[in-house]
Amino acid sequence: MPFDGLFIHSLLKTLTTNLKKARLSKIYQPFDNDLILIFRNQGINYKLLISINAQHPRMHITTKNIINPDTASTFVMVLRKYLEGAILNEIKQVGMERIINLYFSNRNEFGDETNFVLSVELMGRHSNVILYNKATNKIIDLLKRINPEDNRVRLLLPHADYQLPPLITGIDGSTITQSEFGRLLAKYTTPLDMVNKFNGLDSDDKKELLGYFNNDFSFDALKLFMSNFDKPQGYVLQTVNHQNKFFCYRPRYLNLYVVLQSEDINKALDDFYQDMANKEWVRQKAKAVENVVNNENKKLSRKLIKLQKQLDSAENSTEFRIKGEILNVYLSSVKPGITTISLPNYYDENKPINIKLDPALSPAKNAQKYFVKYQKLRNSIKFIKEQIKLTQDNLAYFDTIQTAINNAEPQDIALIREELINQGYIRQHNKNNNLRKKKITADNIACFTLTSGKKVWVGKNNYQNDWLTLKKADKRFLWLHVKNIPGSHVILQDIEPTMADIKEAAEIAAYFSKARYSANVVVDYITVKKIKKPKGAKPGFVIYTGQKSISVTPIKENILCKRDN
Template sequence: MAFDGVTVAALVKEFNTTLKDGRIYKIAQTESDELMLTFKADKSQYRMLLSANASLPLIYFTNNNKPSPMTAPNFCMLLRKHINNGRIVSITQPGLERIVDFEIQHLDELGDIKIKHLIIELMGKHSNIIFTDDNNMIIDSIKHITSVMSSVRQVLPCKPYFIPDTMDKHNPMEATRESFMETVFSNAMPVSKAIFTSYTGISPAIAESLCFENKLDSSMPANVLAHGDQNLIWMSFYQLINRIKDGNFTPLIYEKNGKPEDFGAVPLSIYGDCTATNYESISLLLEDFYSKKNLYTRMRQKSSDLRRIVSTALERDRKKYNIQLKQMKDTEKKDKYKVYGEILTAYGYSIEPGTKKFETENFYTGEPITIPLDETLSPIDNAKKFYDKYAKLKRTGDALIDIIKTTKASIDYLETINVSIDMATSEHDLKAIQQELVQTGYIKHKKTNNKKEKNLSKPLHFVSSDGFDIFVGKNNIQNEELTFKVATGNDWWFHSKTFPGSHVIVKANNSELPDKTFEEAARLAAHFSKGQAQDKVEIDYIQKKHIKKVAGAMPGFVIYHTNYSMNISPDITGIKEI
């Protein structure tokens, strides 16, 4: 993600605008590596999350609160002692580092004015929250770093605080044309990498965008770039830095197929194929982005058992299916053995005993044919042997027709389950899928109490631009209910032609549907299918009265014979969800 120095600069601007001369009202340590600070400024109250989590370091304003432990940790108690009710003097960012420095004025035990600094470093596994005095001496930190843990810097009480310069990066806010040209274009690494490895706070996404907006190949070695192209990169970089200095930020979240891809405090041209959503505040953006990401990650974790069950069953069925197809191909030899038997029966009298092969004319095609013989058997017994092979292969082929059909249906069904799992947004959705797998025999039923659990998972509900209700099934049980219980004869049914996916029902209310509604329903059917990543998906649509349930088939499987089709994008941006 692009939690880079530019994002931190946007946060620092927002914090200064909101908190300058405000006071710290409340301090809580909600996790071992996380603080929740409450500020009062301009007669308003603001809550800020500061997290030094190694995998997801964060800082932003939030409206959400988290419960604190009954006994406050030592670091929290120390902060309360020193800076509770302290006044915010300044909030700064050194260079374009991923560091925020809160300068706080407070009164000590004797009533004298003192200055302290609360510094959060947002540097991946090296993230920390450090409390120092005005002489850059560490008072304490939320994580203690000893010399055993790091040879670069110790973060311990009474040790000096400094920003380690381990990457030999330059401050982009001080870059000149001459220094930029010398720093970036003097090495053989790719252009984009040369930019983000040379300057602090510049993310790979920003470096890639600087190349992309100038129509340059970011993988080209920097030292072979033409002088004119070098100048284009410098001008884009210069404009970016001036934009940061002026505080001209445009918080944007980039989404693809409804899922958050990335965010930026400035526009990122490499995400031109994504849907960009503008936010008034960088804090609102971060809270929204990470809540969506956390939901996606959490659902992936919670669905892991179901995914494993489905993946195992799919792998087994696909292996069976390939073996069955090979066996079916082998049965194609049966007609050859039948012809061998018939020719030997017709001409066997002319074959000498002990003959190893018989060459004659195939009386069906008129072409020469060579029949291998078992010299220990008579021609008639050889004929009987070929008839037996024919009969065995015919029985196998007849049996395989149904077996292959069943195995293919199982594969198709399990692929629809994978789509359902991807669509799940709550534990209720996963529970419904689990119940479906129990019902269809893929999960063994565990005996529980006799009370039937209420299914709280509901289909998705959208409203078209023309005001028609559109329902989307999240799993096969819901698909079947929508198609055969919710939909009536003149309602319209949509489904991907080639990919497993959701049934989409448009309630027509005995009215003619406008073209716009047809298109929006088709986009929903494309989006909620396995073809979601395609540019275009072919969608079948038909009135519900022409849909038939397949007797004995898995839930959600239907048949229809006359339908309309359209190719459409799976982008559902702008379709209102209820």
């Protein structure tokens, strides 16, 4: 259902109540397709999220802590110039379309009042945010500039006249009168024909309205359906195929059952989109980091294959020693200048063995050449094995980085990137820039409360893992980690935990690991004092002995409901 015309019509009731006549105090753009506008109204701050993500375009009040980037985009700088400190006079929807206009008034440098419109178009891949001057109707700037070749319907560039996109004509259910409905009833004689003429309804709303009309094809049925949108609430409903959908009312005629209900529609929207938004925001932030990880994994995988072939060749080098020995025995049979000879192999019942020769060398020198090659290969085995171990360790390291990215929230990516810079995998463009800008503190660490009330800390990247295990945690606390799989260091803050506490903490450890979606995950646990970090080891790597293990199956809903921050 989000965000069709009727849903927006309903949502604006809450937005208008909170934001009308509010002052816009801060503007920032945390990600490519998202804006945050912070309003202050009657001593309360409201954080308005506007997203033009093609899959999930939306606008609602959020309480999530979203990182303010160090540098502002050009569009944000323009918005700050014209709108920072402005008063939001009105929020209006264009008909039943997915277009929301925010009307602002501000003072220019001469003290004169100026009026601007911030138009939010939530239209799938055509979504956009456009700032234009209300008096001149000229576009000042847009979040997504469109080349004229890509959109021949209207010009979406600064200084062009603002034009509405092509609109679909239809019936506005919020304004239609009983007499107008009567005239339409004579024209559209079946419920389905009538429903298809209404504007602002997605497929689910149309099915629901059709249910009302099939029961009672009248104006009263329409008004009863429209009353669902007078006091919007947040409903997360699930289909028979376990697909979650969001509604601002509870449908009567759709085969759905309630997963969650909240009187606060903005909070419900915030929670509903949180997981999807996090994944998208992390994808944007982590794109460069993931490219490094993928490239290193490819190089290391190719190197490992090459080393394994070299090891196989070295371990099968006995053939060269045998050929050298046979040549020594039959030197008199080897004529100078020949390139190959077949001699009896006394190691294999005197079966013939073909031996290649260098015609430029004497028979004795050819034999010596085989001995040298044999010895060289034997001597290389130790070095190759060391290189294989190093390559496998590096692959395991990048596996931990990828797991950290998969488990990351947007604010975690900076620390992962910093780690790769310090390890020499990403080049730092500004060498004078201090890498460790943000010190790791307990506020950065994810914290959970178990059923017993005991706390659990979770490090979500290698730097956090090191800090949590080696610096922060009491040596008597319990340390947990999935067995032989990349994952978070987890600390159970208790000296004498019960098995129920250990099981819950182990489920958290399993969830924040590469085995997040697996069943019967084995988790090791041991006191912090027994954890050691080898000298020169990469971030996040520790060793331990004497651990105990427990097998658990992580369930997302059970774990995330325990999170404090």
